[in-house]
Amino acid sequence: xxxxxxxxxxxxxxxxxxxxxxxxxxxxxxxxxxxxxxxxxxxxxxxxxxxxxxxxxxxxxxxxxxxxxxxxxxxxxxxxxxxxxxxxxxxxxxxx
Amino acid sequence: xxxxxxxxxxxxxxxxxxxxxxxxxxxxxxxxxxxxxxxxxxxxxxxxxxxxxxxxxxxxxxxxxxxxxxxxxxxxxxxxxxxxxxxxxxxxxxxxxxxxxxxxxxxxxxxxxxxxxxxxxxxxxxxxxxxxxxxxxxxxxxxxxxxxxxxxxxxxxxxxxxxxxxxxxxxxxxxxxxxxxxxxxxxxxxxxxxxxxxxxxxxxxxxxxxxxxxx
Numbered sequence: 001x002x003x004x005x006x007x008x009x010x011x012x013x014x015x016x017x018x019x020x021x022x023x024x025x026x027x028x029x030x031x032x033x034x035x036x037x038x039x040x041x042x043x044x045x046x047x048x049x050x051x052x053x054x055x056x057x058x059x060x061x062x063x064x065x066x067x068x069x070x071x072x073x074x075x076x077x078x079x080x081x082x083x084x085x086x087x088x089x090x091x092x093x094x095x096x
Numbered sequence: 097x098x099x100x101x102x103x104x105x106x107x108x109x110x111x112x113x114x115x116x117x118x119x120x121x122x123x124x125x126x127x128x129x130x131x132x133x134x135x136x137x138x139x140x141x142x143x144x145x146x147x148x149x150x151x152x153x154x155x156x157x158x159x160x161x162x163x164x165x166x167x168x169x170x171x172x173x174x175x176x177x178x179x180x181x182x183x184x185x186x187x188x189x190x191x192x193x194x195x196x197x198x199x200x201x202x203x204x205x206x207x208x209x210x211x212x213x214x215x216x217x218x219x220x221x222x223x224x225x226x227x228x229x230x231x232x233x234x235x236x237x238x239x240x241x242x243x244x245x246x247x248x249x250x251x252x253x254x255x256x257x258x259x260x261x262x263x264x265x266x267x268x269x270x271x272x273x274x275x276x277x278x279x280x281x282x283x284x285x286x287x288x289x290x291x292x293x294x295x296x297x298x299x300x301x302x303x304x305x306x307x308x309x310x311x
Binding site for chain 2: 025026027029030041042044047062064069072073076077078079081082083084085086087088089
């Protein structure tokens with residue numbers, strides 16, 4: 001069951017994966033940034049396990065999180081309403 | 097003699113007399129190409145798959161072209177009920193066109209007077225291949241992937257697309273299991289056109305969101 005609700009404020013963990021390196025679908029540029037849950041997309045096999053061919057990867061809730069462009073880039077050239085939506089797995093999100 | 101492929105002369109070729117040749121069009125064998133070929137040969141040798149199955153897959157992939165997406169968009173422009181279904185349940189709506197999207201999920205992003213959507217996959221090259229075919233090279237380039245998230249308006253401008261400042265530019269980073277199809281705005285001047293007449297107006301780039309559709 002999804003842990004976060006639509007509209008909830010969340011932060012992307014600001015961490016690098018532990019050693020040894022894992023396959024990670026959380027882009028570098030968004031780590032540590034805060035946004036709003038745009039939607040819950042469903043539960044999907046954890047790509048961090050799937051990438052290594054594990055037979056039964058754990059399912060994780062996947063969300064689309066919406067961020068304000070002006071919050072991400074200091075020199076952003078665009079309207080205040082410009083946004084970026086990114087798919088992020090639950091294990092990378094924390095409640096704000 | 098010029099450096100073209102014209103080769104109409106009567107003398108005998110002999111050692112020491114070399115003509116310039118056209119460069120080979122094939123890329124060199126890279127590490128990953130060699131690995132792919134080795135794995136493919138092994139899979140065939142061990143009877144896990146056949147060369148014919150690989151050929152069939154490639155043929156299937158090549159048969160997917162952006163016109164498939166254009167037909168979906170055109171229908172949504174002329175059929176309000178279909179558009180509603182396409183946005184609410186894309187999987188079901190596009191199955192009417194015979195497209196099976198497998199385990200992935202499709203999200204249809206409607207462009208409006210208030211919002212312009214553009215799609216990228218910053219991590220690799222995720223793309224709705226069953227509808228649009230293979231992604232263009234620029235979509236996979238590091239330049240597009242790194243720039244469109246931080247300066248989307250400038251990148252759109254380079255595609256000839258100017259989005260007014262009061263209209264939101266919404267970038268979608270396709271990082272995981274969703275795939276995205278932009279539903280462009282129906283262009284002004286196309287009011288009297290039929291569904292079939294609209295299809296050729298809708299190009300691949302408009303369905304990625306780097307251009308708008310014009311008549």
